[in-house]
Every structure is written in C-alpha cells, then in structure tokens.
Amino acid sequence: MKFDTPATNNPIDQLKVVGKPTNRIDGPLKTTGTAPYAYERHDVVPNQAYGYVVGSAIAKGKIDSIDLKEAKAAPGVLAVVTAASAEMLGKGDFNTAKLLGGPEIQHYHQAIALVVAESFEQARAAAALVRVQYTRAKGNFDLATSLDGAVKPPAVFGTEPDSRFGDFDAAFASAPVKLDARYTTPDHSHAMMEPHASIASWDGDRLTLWTSNQMIAWSAGDVAKTLGIAKDKVRLVSPYIGGGFGGKLFVRSDAILAALGAKAAGRPVKVALPRPLMINNTTHRPATIQRIRLGATTDGKLTAIGHESWSGDLKGGGPETAVGQTRLLYAAPNRMTAMRLAVLDLPEGNAMRAPGEAPGLMALEIAIDEMAEKLGMDPVAFRVLNDTQVDPEKPERPFSQRRLNECLSIGAEKFGWKDRNPKPGLARDGRWLVGTGVAAAFRNNINEKSAARVRLDRNGLVIVETDMTDIGTGSYTIIAQTAAEMLGVPLTQVEVRLGDSLFPVSAGSGGQWGANSSTAGVYAACAQLRTAIVEKLGLDPADAVFEKGRVRLGGKSVALAKAAGGGEIVAEDLMEYGDLAQRFQQSTFGAHFVEAAVDAATGEIRIRRMLAVCAAGRILNPKAARSQVIGAMTMGAGAALMEELAVDKRFGFFVNHDLAGYEVPVHADIPSQEVIFLDEVDPTTSPMKAKGVGELGICGVAAAVANAVYHATGIRVRNYPVTLDKLLDKLPDVA
Amino acid sequence: MKSFTYERVDTPAAATAAFARTPGARFIAGGTNLLDLMKLEIETPGHLIDVSRIGLDRIEPTSDGGIRIGAMVRNTDLAADAQIRRDYGLVSRALVAGASGQLRNKATTAGNLLQRTRCPYFYDTNQPCNKRKPGSGCAAIGGFSRIHAIVGASDACIATHPSDMAVAMQALDAAVETIDTAGKTRRIALADFYRAPANTPHLETVLAPGELITAVTLPKPVGGTHIYHKVRDRASYAFALISVGAVVQRDGRGHVAIGGVGYKPWRIKAADAELPRGAKAATAALLAGAKTTHENAYKLPLVERTLASVLAQAKG
Numbered sequence A: 001m002k003f004d005t006p007a008t009n010n011p012i013d014q015l016k017v018v019g020k021p022t023n024r025i026d027g028p029l030k031t032t033g034t035a036p037y038a039y040e041r042h043d044v045v046p047n048q049a050y051g052y053v054v055g056s057a058i059a060k061g062k063i064d065s066i067d068l069k070e071a072k073a074a075p076g077v078l079a080v081v082t083a084a085s086a087e088m089l090g091k092g093d094f095n096t097a098k099l100l101g102g103p104e105i106q107h108y109h110q111a112i113a114l115v116v117a118e119s120f121e122q123a124r125a126a127a128a129l130v131r132v133q134y135t136r137a138k139g140n141f142d143l144a145t146s147l148d149g150a151v152k153p154p155a156v157f158g159t160e161p162d163s164r165f166g167d168f169d170a171a172f173a174s175a176p177v178k179l180d181a182r183y184t185t186p187d188h189s190h191a192m193m194e195p196h197a198s199i200a201s202w203d204g205d206r207l208t209l210w211t212s213n214q215m216i217a218w219s220a221g222d223v224a225k226t227l228g229i230a231k232d233k234v235r236l237v238s239p240y241i242g243g244g245f246g247g248k249l250f251v252r253s254d255a256i257l258a259a260l261g262a263k264a265a266g267r268p269v270k271v272a273l274p275r276p277l278m279i280n281n282t283t284h285r286p287a288t289i290q291r292i293r294l295g296a297t298t299d300g301k302l303t304a305i306g307h308e309s310w311s312g313d314l315k316g317g318g319p320e321t322a323v324g325q326t327r328l329l330y331a332a333p334n335r336m337t338a339m340r341l342a343v344l345d346l347p348e349g350n351a352m353r354a355p356g357e358a359p360g361l362m363a364l365e366i367a368i369d370e371m372a373e374k375l376g377m378d379p380v381a382f383r384v385l386n387d388t389q390v391d392p393e394k395p396e397r398p399f400s401q402r403r404l405n406e407c408l409s410i411g412a413e414k415f416g417w418k419d420r421n422p423k424p425g426l427a428r429d430g431r432w433l434v435g436t437g438v439a440a441a442f443r444n445n446i447n448e449k450s451a452a453r454v455r456l457d458r459n460g461l462v463i464v465e466t467d468m469t470d471i472g473t474g475s476y477t478i479i480a481q482t483a484a485e486m487l488g489v490p491l492t493q494v495e496v497r498l499g500d501s502l503f504p505v506s507a508g509s510g511g512q513w514g515a516n517s518s519t520a521g522v523y524a525a526c527a528q529l530r531t532a533i534v535e536k537l538g539l540d541p542a543d544a545v546f547e548k549g550r551v552r553l554g555g556k557s558v559a560l561a562k563a564a565g566g567g568e569i570v571a572e573d574l575m576e577y578g579d580l581a582q583r584f585q586q587s588t589f590g591a592h593f594v595e596a597a598v599d600a601a602t603g604e605i606r607i608r609r610m611l612a613v614c615a616a617g618r619i620l621n622p623k624a625a626r627s628q629v630i631g632a633m634t635m636g637a638g639a640a641l642m643e644e645l646a647v648d649k650r651f652g653f654f655v656n657h658d659l660a661g662y663e664v665p666v667h668a669d670i671p672s673q674e675v676i677f678l679d680e681v682d683p684t685t686s687p688m689k690a691k692g693v694g695e696l697g698i699c700g701v702a703a704a705v706a707n708a709v710y711h712a713t714g715i716r717v718r719n720y721p722v723t724l725d726k727l728l729d730k731l732p733d734v735a
Numbered sequence B: 001m002k003s004f005t006y007e008r009v010d011t012p013a014a015a016t017a018a019f020a021r022t023p024g025a026r027f028i029a030g031g032t033n034l035l036d037l038m039k040l041e042i043e044t045p046g047h048l049i050d051v052s053r054i055g056l057d058r059i060e061p062t063s064d065g066g067i068r069i070g071a072m073v074r075n076t077d078l079a080a081d082a083q084i085r086r087d088y089g090l091v092s093r094a095l096v097a098g099a100s101g102q103l104r105n106k107a108t109t110a111g112n113l114l115q116r117t118r119c120p121y122f123y124d125t126n127q128p129c130n131k132r133k134p135g136s137g138c139a140a141i142g143g144f145s146r147i148h149a150i151v152g153a154s155d156a157c158i159a160t161h162p163s164d165m166a167v168a169m170q171a172l173d174a175a176v177e178t179i180d181t182a183g184k185t186r187r188i189a190l191a192d193f194y195r196a197p198a199n200t201p202h203l204e205t206v207l208a209p210g211e212l213i214t215a216v217t218l219p220k221p222v223g224g225t226h227i228y229h230k231v232r233d234r235a236s237y238a239f240a241l242i243s244v245g246a247v248v249q250r251d252g253r254g255h256v257a258i259g260g261v262g263y264k265p266w267r268i269k270a271a272d273a274e275l276p277r278g279a280k281a282a283t284a285a286l287l288a289g290a291k292t293t294h295e296n297a298y299k300l301p302l303v304e305r306t307l308a309s310v311l312a313q314a315k316g
C-alpha cells in the first residue's frame, strides 16, 4: 500500500481499541521475569558454551603480539578467537570501527579476542590470561582542543551540515538585542538495563543469532557483510529487548564474536558484554560544543538565529546533528546553522535517544531562556511570540500540525506558571532555593516503510508477524491494538510475533518512527486480509464491517473462525510513503515544565516536579505513551544533572565505565511527573494518523531543568551536567 | 575471577586458624565488596574463609557504658537498632545514607570499614594504579579526579575511603577490636586504624595479615544533635562527594568528621575545638594543608558550606 494522500476516514478511526489506555500484552511476562531475553535462551539450542570478550587496553596503536598459550591451556577453554584467526572479517555498513580489532587498534576496549569455555567463569578467568603487547600511538581525545581541525561532514540521513537563509551576519550585527553564548554537552551512555547479548548457533553454513537488537533487517545485513556470508544465511531473533535507546540499532561485537566463537568451538556460544565493556566497546552519544547567536527586536521578535555545533568521532564517523531543530523551531528571517566534525580516537559515537535534538535543545532552550531574560519577557510568552507555522527555511512548506503554542500555554496553566516571580534567586523554602523552568520540545517525525504478515487461523485467532522490535516501548501492544481494530476482534484474539528476520521487514525501532510506521505496515496487511476474507466469502469488500469477531455485509454475518474454516487466510503487505513528508513538515512538539530546588549551602539540586505537554499525532496507547514520556523525562533529568562520560584525555577512554561511576537517575531523583497529550490526529503521516513520542519526551527536558536551576539561583550554567561544583562559588554566602 | 577454594568457619578462633593454614586467604563477610573486586581480578585470593556465621552478630553494652557492635552485625540491623538510633543516631543516619536496602542487608560492620576505594582507575586493570599494583603509577593524578582526596593523599595515591558508616564512627570515637592468628586480641582506635597512602597505598589499615575484626566499640553516649549530611549528585544510591558527620551540643561544642576527602574519615581534634567559632574556623583546621586538583578543588568550599549548613541545622 502506498500512502501518498492524506488519510481520510478508515477503520482505525473507530477507536474501539486503538487510542485506549491499554496494559502491555507482554506485561505479565516482564513482571514475572519470564520474557525470554537473548542471554537466557537456554531453550533454543542445546550445548551452549560461553564466550568472554577481551577488550583492548589501549585507545590507539597496534597489537605487537598476542600470547594465547595460557588462555588456551586454562580449564574448560574450548577456543580463542582473534582477528588473526578470524580471517577476512568485514565491517558492517552501520559500524565505524571494526567489531574485532587487531592488529590495528581504533579505540579503547575495542574487542580483540573472544575466549570460549564450558562455563562463564572459566571463560572470564581465561580471558584474563590473554597476554597482549601493544605499541601505543598518539591519539586525539579532546574535542575542545580539536575545533580548528574540524571539517564540514557529509550529510547524515539527508540532513545537510550547513544551512543559510536570509542574511544572518547582517541581521545579527544590527540586532538591538543579542545573545552570543557557548554551551557544551558531554558524552552520554545509553546505560540500558540489558547488556548487548547474543547466542550464536551454526547449522552448516546457516547462522542463527538470538540477540538483542532494534533493527533486525539492517543488522542481519551487517552480520552477513561482516562475516562475508549471504544475508539469507543469517537469521536474527530478537523478540525482547531490555532497552536500547539507540545503542542496539547496530550489530555489536557480542553478535559477531558469538558467531565466530561458535564456529571455532563447533557448538553454540553465548556472549554478553559486561557493563564495563559496554561503555567503551559500543557506541555513545557524542559530546558537543555549541555556539548560539540570537538577535531580536526590542519587542521580542527574533530577527537572527545562528547555531553552530562541533562534535567528534572516529575517522569515517559522523557528527551529532545538534542544529537540526534550530532550522525549524522558531521564526526569524535570517538564519544560519553549521555542523563541524573533528576526528577523535574515542569509542565511536552514534545515535542515542533523539540524536541531534536532545543535545541541540539542551543548548538552544537555555539560549532562548537567556534571550527572554535579556528582553525582559516571560520565557513562555517569548516562545509563543516566535512561533512559526511554516518551515522557516522553506516558507512554502507548512507544518502538517504544529501546536507548540498550545503545549506551552496549557502547560503554563497546569503548572501554575503565572505565580512565578520573573526575577531569579528569590524563592526560598527553608534551606532550599526554588525555581521553575520551561523548555520547548521538538522532534521530527519520520516514516519508514514497514511490512507485516497477518494470518487468520481456523479458530479466528489473528496472528501478526513482522520483524518489528519492542524495546520496552510497547510495540507488541499497539500492533495488537491495530490488528484488533482493523479486524473487529478483541485484543485477546490477536497474537503478535516480532523480532525475527524470517518475518516481513518492518521499520524497526529507532528515531521514534517505530510506532506509526510499524502499525501502518500492520494496517496495510490487515486491509489486505480484510479483502481476502471477504473475497473468500464471495462478497464485495467495499462495504464489509468487521466487528465482534464477525464480518458483516448487508444482512449476512459470518464469524471470522468460520471464514477461515477451510484453512488459514494469510495476507502480507508493505506500507510505503509518497511525498507527503516533503510537502509538509511533520514534527512532534511539546513543552516541559520543571520545578527544582537547590540547597543554598551545598548546591545540591533536586527536582521537585516535572510536567510535559505533548502534541504528537494520535496517541495509539496513552498508557504506554505516558510511560515513554516519563521515562524520557527521567533520562532528560539525568542529562541535566548527572550523566557524563568522563574522558581521560591522556589515555583516551571513558573512565567511569560502570553504573557506580556513570550515574543515571534513581527514584529519589524523580518525585513527581505528569504528562498531558493534546488530542491530535495528523492525517499526513499514515492511516494511523500517529507520530512518535519516545524521543520527543527527552527533548528539551535538560534545558528546562537548567533553566529552573537558573531561576532558583540566578546562576547560569552552560556546561552540562549542571552539578553543584559549577554553582558553589556563586551561591549566597553561608554563615 | 581466579578460581578459589572456600570454607565456612563458625568461630573467630577457627577463622584465624584457617588463615594461618592458608596464608593469602581472605575473610569474606557480606561479600558485597570483595566479590565485585574478585570478578574484576582486582583481588585474587586463592582461598576464602567465610566469617559471616561466626557469631559476632550482637549489639551489647560495654562495661564503661558504651556499646559493642559485633563485626558481623548487618548494616540494616545496625541502622535499625533501637539503642543505636537513640544514643548513636549519627551511625544510623550514615548507614541509611549509604548503598541500597539490598546491599545493607548483606553488608557487615567489619566489611563496611574495610571496603575499598571507588577510584575508577582502581577498577580498570588496564590502568596504572599503585593501590592495585604497587609501583605501576597513579592514573588518577592528572586524570579524572573529581571524587578524589584533598587531604592526606600522597604522590602515589589520591584515593578516598568511601564508607559513610566509618565517618559516623570516627566522629563518635569508635575503636576496632581484633583477634590475630596467634589468638592475641587488641583494640585500635578508629583514628589510628587506616594507614596514610604514602608510598604504599596498597596497605590500607594497620591490621596484620589474618587479623580478624571482632567488634567495633563506641564510648558512652555523648548526647547532642546528630547530623549526617551526605552530598552527592544524585539523591540516593551514590557515594558521597563529601559528607559531614557531626555531633553538636547545645553550647556549640561538638565533634565532626568529614567523608570523601581523604583515605580515611577525616577528623582533626583541633577542628572540633574550633566548632563553636563556626564552620569557617573549623574547616580551616580540618583541611589545613589540603592539596586539590583542578577537578576536586570544589571540595574545599563544599566542606565549609556543608558544615555551616549542618551547624545551622543543629542550632535548629
């Protein structure tokens, strides 16, 4: 099915199942600990051995020698894999560095060997006996000192590095009110709960990987490419994923090394990356340095917006696209954005929840707060004033839906914004300085083509198969809701099977495109199935009504089970997209409000309450969508207050590579969260009329927190995370 | 993890005797620190002597009106003990500010005192670390040192001791009771228990090999207001950046110990004497001669400001 004109009325609009707050259908499995995650697939193949990854001890240079004698002689050891033994290993399209390094070393903890043994403990103990001699090379590990050498990168997913509109330089120079400020965001780790983990099993030349991966088709392709085998010889199975946040969009060393280990040992091998390896072995969100220049008239109209961002990556990598949202968020006749990329020899950077927008808004939305203050305007009013209903760089292109101003005004109302004293540093509650902050949330909507197969079996059960993944987001449930709505059956009569490369290729989970795209694919397949059912009954599909487990047409009504009585009815289809996303700018919007308190003596910052108002098309499952948003708000709070991969600029690695050192919020950090979704449908996105919220939820949060800290203390921190050491010397004196 | 053998003993004497038979062995109590270190091969004992069931799990009065806390009393039980809460509230508050409920259920009094530093380089066996591998260097000096020591450190090591409980005990003049492999018992003031890093940061206490902690004693209750303020980036489940444990009397006199600044909970008697004059004077005495890095210099004002806040709270 091709979606190339805005959706009109369709069966989804009945909203009997879709749009209802629905418990996750996989919830009982999760809460009872019985959802089968990759590392725990003891059932799928017998005789599994354990692999343990050895990571490089240096960040850059080469291996002079690896002595495997002791490791091979250790108890229980079955095989040791190194780059030397795994000849001709390729590199996947989505990887920057090799997943098995050597002799050249590209980053710290790059995998250089896998030790396979009978037990996990034996593999781990033997891995410590792999003796490696290195020659270190000088590396470049410091973004701040690399700005001069940074270059203009190629376009990323169609996003050009630079944009210009009007005459920014002249407009900025002549603007009566100006801001020119520099902001930094640090490297972030996805820090998802489930580590990267895979079990590999070979059957002749066919490989099966039970793994934890967000993008099945991409990754099956990259496994094949890396191992130099045909894609149809690779099967990936990933039905449950304990969090990914972009860290599992790609194949990582657990999968490749499990495959190589299984080949070498001649039996199935499982590999999980231990936490300390995850941080330097896999990808992270790259640090940025951003310069923002804003010019405005004295009455608060922005006349010039400039946003530049520098980030680093390994050679061949890409930039953090932190200026993307600035091209679209606020009106101004003169604009410029630019991204520059430095070569760094740190582990490879890549996507993490709302790549680009998350760090971009961390800077931009502080800048907007600063500008509002310079203008003597309320930060909500300033944003509302500078709204645009068209793409500011292509004014002929309207937004398909844009209700940012409503998000801001409804949020302000609910949050009690009007009681706020505009002057910072004045509200006190005992030893706490209290402040509130606001930020806009913005994340683009992306549609990806997505296919599904739907079967109606003889019992009237509807079975959906697609290689879509559920990374804890609730894909199972919204897909079941979609099929139930389309075929007029209760949720209990739908079975959803996901995450298997044998199933039709879906959009996968990333870029918050999963919900709308994958359900649209299921919609297309269900539409086909409706036709097939009706045709089977010899009726005209156009006026058929599917409800209560029956198909009704004119006076006739047949139970679905009966329709399939002669044998299962199967349909498969792919949803593809025309040019609606070019004709309309499709984005999601929100507003975040935060109240924070700062201990006047110690500078400790504690969030008191958070509110998000989101406008993101049809909300398919308000319960799961809320979970997505509060989770994202929590992650945003982490970015604001604590998350930072500490770079050792001498040795070139992230030092705090465990969850004791890399802090993410705990319950005590997040006392109260509220989420409001505006009632919205966007007929330009798909027949589902939905968009995504999983990434929107994090966008702007950190800036809202930073703005609240400013309002509480009068201290502006432009370098994240906002920690007490950055406040101390400016806090009021203590006796 | 290196493979190891394991035995469980049921008396203190059996524990030290087992050590005498297997030099290089380690005692294991709750295991919440030792096992993590063994998994990373930061500690590689060939033999473990499980002391978690040797008795020593009682909290009882001492003849001089103080209290004796068995070495194997769990952190949870100690924090919840009625007498501890009444007379030594600082201990209780410090404990519940640390780790998590699950960890405190396992962690013991002795194990808590002997937990090792949280310096991230200590945890990465690829990095130079004099504490882990004597003579290899100290990666934290010149590296990521935001959580490191500002007092008592050496050119060989700038690690801090991470315990919260020990800060409270230091402020309350605790002593450690031990028994050695020859069956000899002794009593060591907590103030003398930890060794300065000097050139041997791998030697952390004055305990002899195989010397078993049997109890921690606290002197007669001193009354006063007990405040433990642990400063950290996240609200729970994080080690202290710094902490202040103070017992303040109505007249402004009192005791104070600081966590997160040195290789041991930092207590300077001269600083106690300055307390009535306020945080500035007391901190000046506490942190005299402090040596900071670019990344941990904030701890100087932070200690003073936190202490000021604690003293203000104590006044009520």
Ligand SMILES: Cc1cc2nc3c(=O)[nH]c(=O)nc-3n(C[C@H](O)[C@H](O)[C@H](O)COP(=O)(O)OP(=O)(O)OC[C@H]3O[C@@H](n4cnc5c(N)ncnc54)[C@H](O)[C@@H]3O)c2cc1C
Binding pocket: A660, B026, B027, B028, B029, B030, B031, B032, B033, B034, B035, B036, B051, B071, B097, B098, B099, B100, B103, B106, B107, B108, B109, B110, B111, B112, B113, B114, B115, B162, B163, B164, B165, B211, B212, B213, B214, B237, B238, B239, B240
């Ligand atoms: C995730 C995490 C967070 C934590 N957060 C905090 C925190 O915020 N604040 C804090 O203070 N602590 C914290 N801790 C540390 C925790 O308090 C310690 O791990 C615990 O107190 C150690 O006690 P244990 O009985 O488990 O010791 P073990 O691990 O069993 O032993 C520790 C050491 O003591 C030795 N030992 C044990 N008993 C004796 C004895 N009787 N005589 C001689 N030697 C002995 C062992 O040989 C070993 O060297 C945290 C730990 C973890 C894992």
Ligand code: SF4
Binding pocket: B117, B119, B120, B121, B122, B128, B129, B130, B131, B132, B137, B138, B139, B140, B141, B156, B157, B158, B159, B201
């Ligand atoms: S500070 Fe101490 S523990 Fe840390 S690296 Fe240096 S020597 Fe090792």
